[in-house]
Amino acid sequence: MAGNEVRIIGGKWKGRKIAFSALGGLRPSLGRARETLFNWLAADITGARCLDLFAGSGALGLEALSRGAAEVTFVERNRIAARSLKDNLARLSADNATVHAVPAQRFLKRAEAQWDIIFLDPPFGSGALEPTLAAMGSRQLLHPQGWVYVEQPRRESLQEVPGWQVVKQSTAGDTLFALWRTIHD
DSSP: OOTTEEEOOSSTTTTOEEEOOOOTTOOOOOHHHHHHHHHHTTTTOTTOEEEEETOTTOHHHHHHHHTTOSEEEEEOSOHHHHHHHHHHHHHTTOOSEEEEOSOHHHHHHHOOOOEEEEEEOOOTTSOOHHHHHHHHHHTTOEEEEEEEEEEEETTSOOOOOTTEEEEEEEEETTEEEEEEEEOOO
16 A cells, blocks of 8 residues: 555445545554544444544544544645545545635634534644643533544653543554543533
8 A cells, every 4th residue: 555545444435545645744543543443433433423633634534434424524724635635535425524724723713513523633743632622622512422532642641631531542553542521520
């Protein structure tokens, strides 16, 4: 498989290769991480409204659509990557997805929807995790029983973020990944 392709692991598009732009810093979620994540979400993905922030290749959101998510909103600031993502959605005839070519923080400030699952995979070393979780929590963008999936470098320990708790976590390669939920009183 070429370095700028990712294979969808399960669902209606299982085995399909998705090409993405070879851009510096673009790091699709590893297949092992996606497989574990979607095993964790098996009972929740069908019919879910998903948000794929820092979408990059779109691997997480495309996997969600393939496995029965009702809709996915992709947010990717790089216009080349966003264009590639739109092209892949068109090739798959996925009409239940939208792509926004804006920075994640700008999108979150204007968002008025609420999602069941939010995929949060910011560029490693960007420092975007805490402010993004804070913005999502203050704006109540996650359904009360919803999930946030987070990827970060394995060498960094999971941070404690007020109002959030880690429910499940694992590692693959140099990636630490986890499912988070908001803490309810």
